Amino acid sequence: MLQQAFNGLVGGAFYALLALGLSVIFGMLRVVNFAHGSFYMLGAFGAYVLLDSLGLNFWVALVTVPLLLGAAGMLVERVFVRRLTRLDPLYGFLFTFGLALILQDAVKHRYGVQSQPYPRPSALSGSLDLGLFDYPAYQVFVLAVSLLTCAATWLILTRTRVGTIVRAATERPELTRALGIDVGRWVAPVFGFGVALAGLAGVLAAPMRAVNPLMGADLIITVFAVVVIGGLGSIFGSVTAGFAIGLITALGDLYVPALSQTLVFVVMAAVLLWRPAGLFGREEAAL
Amino acid sequence: MILSRLTARPIPLITGLLIALALPWAIYPPVALDIACWALFAAAVDLLLGHTGLLPFGHAAFWGGSAYVTGLIALHAGLPFPVAVLGGAATAALLAVPIGYLSARLRGIYFAMVTLAFAQVVYFAVNQWRGLTGGENGLQGIPRHFFGLDLSDPFFFYYAGLPLVLAGLFAAWRITRSPFGRVLTAVRDNPARAQALGYPVARYKLLAFVLSAGLSGLAGGLFAIGHGFASLDDVYWTTSGQVVMMVVLGGIGTLWGGTLGAALIVELNDYLATAGFQEIGLVTGTIFVIIVLVFRRGLWGTVHDLLPTPAPHRTPRRPASEGA
Numbered sequence: 001m002l003q004q005a006f007n008g009l010v011g012g013a014f015y016a017l018l019a020l021g022l023s024v025i026f027g028m029l030r031v032v033n034f035a036h037g038s039f040y041m042l043g044a045f046g047a048y049v050l051l052d053s054l055g056l057n058f059w060v061a062l063v064t065v066p067l068l069l070g071a072a073g074m075l076v077e078r079v080f081v082r083r084l085t086r087l088d089p090l091y092g093f094l095f096t097f098g099l100a101l102i103l104q105d106a107v108k109h110r111y112g113v114q115s116q117p118y119p120r121p122s123a124l125s126g127s128l129d130l131g132l133f134d135y136p137a138y139q140v141f142v143l144a145v146s147l148l149t150c151a152a153t154w155l156i157l158t159r160t161r162v163g164t165i166v167r168a169a170t171e172r173p174e175l176t177r178a179l180g181i182d183v184g185r186w187v188a189p190v191f192g193f194g195v196a197l198a199g200l201a202g203v204l205a206a207p208m209r210a211v212n213p214l215m216g217a218d219l220i221i222t223v224f225a226v227v228v229i230g231g232l233g234s235i236f237g238s239v240t241a242g243f244a245i246g247l248i249t250a251l252g253d254l255y256v257p258a259l260s261q262t263l264v265f266v267v268m269a270a271v272l273l274w275r276p277a278g279l280f281g282r283e284e285a286a287l
Numbered sequence: 288m289i290l291s292r293l294t295a296r297p298i299p300l301i302t303g304l305l306i307a308l309a310l311p312w313a314i315y316p317p318v319a320l321d322i323a324c325w326a327l328f329a330a331a332v333d334l335l336l337g338h339t340g341l342l343p344f345g346h347a348a349f350w351g352g353s354a355y356v357t358g359l360i361a362l363h364a365g366l367p368f369p370v371a372v373l374g375g376a377a378t379a380a381l382l383a384v385p386i387g388y389l390s391a392r393l394r395g396i397y398f399a400m401v402t403l404a405f406a407q408v409v410y411f412a413v414n415q416w417r418g419l420t421g422g423e424n425g426l427q428g429i430p431r432h433f434f435g436l437d438l439s440d441p442f443f444f445y446y447a448g449l450p451l452v453l454a455g456l457f458a459a460w461r462i463t464r465s466p467f468g469r470v471l472t473a474v475r476d477n478p479a480r481a482q483a484l485g486y487p488v489a490r491y492k493l494l495a496f497v498l499s500a501g502l503s504g505l506a507g508g509l510f511a512i513g514h515g516f517a518s519l520d521d522v523y524w525t526t527s528g529q530v531v532m533m534v535v536l537g538g539i540g541t542l543w544g545g546t547l548g549a550a551l552i553v554e555l556n557d558y559l560a561t562a563g564f565q566e567i568g569l570v571t572g573t574i575f576v577i578i579v580l581v582f583r584r585g586l587w588g589t590v591h592d593l594l595p596t597p598a599p600h601r602t603p604r605r606p607a608s609e610g611a
Contacts, residue, residue: 080576109569221524268401
């Protein structure tokens with residue numbers, strides 16, 4: 001039971017990283033990035049390719065892959081998404097949907113649908129004694145990285161000048177611009193940052209989940225539900241909801257295995273009835 | 288009244304009917320039926336996307352849900368196929384009531400995400416309920432009963448199914464031209480004002496959602512009968528995405544544009560599948576991205592702009608904020 005709860009937190013670590021990225025991007029651009037799951041998948045494949053063809057290990061991948069994907073994300077924003085941000089936000093959603101199809105099938109075309117193996121880094125192959133039970137060291141590492149990343153993002157947003165600008169631009173873009181701050185400059189870095197978070201989650205997933213082109217496809221819909229629960233655009237809400245949903249799913253798996261996959265959507269329906277804007281969201285979502 | 292409106296523009300109407308009737312001569316008949324089904328599905332989605340201003344991203348739940356129910360009715364009750372299809376459509380409409388009730392409280396992107404999430408629940412449910420749905424194998428060997436007539440030839444089945452599609456398309460067209468449809472347009476363009484004028488906006492959205500789901504169910508049920516099986520693909524989110532793609536490709540809010548989009552995408556899928564190309568998303572995704580980036584009015588909208596005389600009662604298209 002306690003061990004299962006810990007499994008839930010590890011699962012929640014992925015939800016939280018992905019939901020955080022989605023929320024940061026949505027806050028600044030008003031775009032729901034459907035391709036977020038594909039960037040997660042690319043993160044895992046990036047780690048696989050670095051190891052398989054260049055012999056670069058997990059630790060190198062953990063740093064370089066998110067950076068590369070972040071740069072790619074900035075490029076995508078500059079070249080494509082920028083053209084859509086002034087339109088109805090639905091177009092951004094539709095564009096990234098098309099992008100997700102392209103990325104997914106491009107990887108499928110190259111590597112096929114079968115899962116690629118990826119070994120655990122040797123330093124984390126053992127298990128840790130957590131007092132009550134032994135737990136795989138790698139899973140503890142994932143949880144720690146996720147928590148640290150979420151905390152770091154929080155600190156950047158609340159304690160630095162860049163973070164203040166991003167928050168201001170999220171809340172009142174026109175007013176921020178009127179104060180002489182070049183909001184446009186920060187849009188691409190924010191998009192890239194969100195994509196990099198997805199990539200980081202992907203690299204972390206490579207040693208413990210199957211690396212295949214479809215790994216992000218179903219996950220992204222669960223993450224959508226997570227951000228709806230937490231409140232789209234709310235950083236705190238996304239992270240909290242991510243870990244909470246991880247826990248609920250894992251415990252649901254223990255007691256009602258047939259329903260574990262749908263549990264998150266049931267929670268979402270309940271939250272919608274009670275608070276249409278999500279637990280920590282602003283009211284703009286509702287009619 | 289209805290007839291006079293129909294006959295007011297006879298040439299496009301007659302052309303459309305002739306094309307629909309001639310289709311299985313021109314192309315492989317099963318593909319013709321696919322086009323007809325997807326065309327109705329696209330019109331049903333456009334009812335929400337183009338005429339109510341809601342992007343439904345989970346309509347696979349209704350298309351696929353109906354495909355399974357239709358299949359089960361045809362398999363176990365042995366009823367004529369139109370009855371089975373109507374049963375599937377009714378189930379889809381019924382399923383849309385709780386989903387619509389929860390989603391119609393939201394707008395814009397939230398609506399899209401939430402409908403997507405609920406459709407995923409339907410997908411999981413179908414996948415889990417193996418005894419009934421066959422799980423990953425799908426529902427196979429769905430018969431085409433029709434009062435003892437032999438409809439196994441897809442060429443004849445196309446004509447047997449076409450009236451259902453035409454009836455559905457007619458219903459969609461009628462809805463957009465009805466007073467109810469006018470209120471939906473108002474809801475799309477300015478929900479706050481529609482509410483202030485005394486229209487219960489949430490209820491209108493819900494009704495539009497249920498009608499759209501019912502028509503999607505009609506299309507999905509016929510699709511299942513036509514193929515003789517219902518599969519998990521029918522309820523998967525790629526199906527929801529594909530129909531939205533058809534609508535956007537044809538032109539949001541044009542109703543008939545979706546037919547064009549459906550014909551193109553189905554033909555393209557068929558062509559690529561025949562050529563042995565598996566990764567269809569590479570091609571359709573690219574087309575979709577280009578359409579969204581540079582060609583947002585869609586094919587029908589673009590062609591319509593080129594025609595010299597604009598139609599008298601065409602409503603403004605939905606992206607009001609475009610270029611703002």
